[in-house]
Amino acid sequence: MENAGRVGVLAGGDSPEREVSLVSGEHVKRALESLGHDVQLIITGELDDLFPVLDGVDVVFNCLHGGSGEDGTVQLFLDVMGIPYAGSGAQACARAMDKVQAKSIFGTMRVPTPPWLSLEKGTPAAFVDRVRDALSAPFVVKPTHLGSTIGVTVVENADDLPTAVEDVFDRHGTVLVESYIAGRELTVGILLLDGEEVPLPVIEIRTPDALFDYRAKYTDGVAEFVVPAPVPGDVAREVQAISLRAHQTLGCYGFSRVDLRMSEDGTPYVLEVNTLPGMTPISDLPRAAAAAGIRFEQLVELMLKTSIKEDG
Numbered sequence: 001m002e003n004a005g006r007v008g009v010l011a012g013g014d015s016p017e018r019e020v021s022l023v024s025g026e027h028v029k030r031a032l033e034s035l036g037h038d039v040q041l042i043i044t045g046e047l048d049d050l051f052p053v054l055d056g057v058d059v060v061f062n063c064l065h066g067g068s069g070e071d072g073t074v075q076l077f078l079d080v081m082g083i084p085y086a087g088s089g090a091q092a093c094a095r096a097m098d099k100v101q102a103k104s105i106f107g108t109m110r111v112p113t114p115p116w117l118s119l120e121k122g123t124p125a126a127f128v129d130r131v132r133d134a135l136s137a138p139f140v141v142k143p144t145h146l147g148s149t150i151g152v153t154v155v156e157n158a159d160d161l162p163t164a165v166e167d168v169f170d171r172h173g174t175v176l177v178e179s180y181i182a183g184r185e186l187t188v189g190i191l192l193l194d195g196e197e198v199p200l201p202v203i204e205i206r207t208p209d210a211l212f213d214y215r216a217k218y219t220d221g222v223a224e225f226v227v228p229a230p231v232p233g234d235v236a237r238e239v240q241a242i243s244l245r246a247h248q249t250l251g252c253y254g255f256s257r258v259d260l261r262m263s264e265d266g267t268p269y270v271l272e273v274n275t276l277p278g279m280t281p282i283s284d285l286p287r288a289a290a291a292a293g294i295r296f297e298q299l300v301e302l303m304l305k306t307s308i309k310e311d312g
Contacts, residue, residue: 005058015067116178188243199240204229254306
């Protein structure tokens, strides 16, 4: 991307994913510098910190994960300031970060997702009764607005559900419970290539535990990543098509990472869409790009180009 001007790489942020964001930001900064870009690494804390440090920045590469960096707040802030940025716009980020809203949209648009219920107002006890009536164990209990599997637990026994629900609700003010899909953990990167958004090779993630949790995601050697996933070609194409549909259904643009579970009968279920996927050396999007023959530096350049939106 020629003549991008000064690229501000945002890292840090105000979410529990701050440390991962710092690693992503440093690697993106190095890649952009190796490509000849004028780069400024901007390590932020609160949103209020952004205004003064963006002076002189011509385009933003956002490596903030979770919190206001990924929920559309920073994107809206940049829109108001007139600073272009890579990736999805504010509304798409907000939809993807809000698991309840995203799953509601998936249901309307027939994107397969695990059965679920959420509690945003009311009492956990009454909610637990509803869950027991509608869903069967095991359950996945999670906050509605966090990423990197933070705060997510698998509840094997219905008797343990009240404690898990109350813990998440007390900590975060909302809670989502979905049916646990026994099967395989898959993820698909989406990337804008030659003007068309395409799904990258499917990755299968094998972990020692029921969840691909924070430790497995960011500790080298805990999880095994198999790319391309050892599934028949028609299955891989179906998973990729569903992933692309999930990305586009939420209005995402340029790139994302779609996480899925494939049940034992081969049915893929979308768990969530991540509009700002990790860019660490062991992150999924760079792995998928590498399997497609795209080096990390090339990937970063392609992502930066998405700052030039289709509408201008």
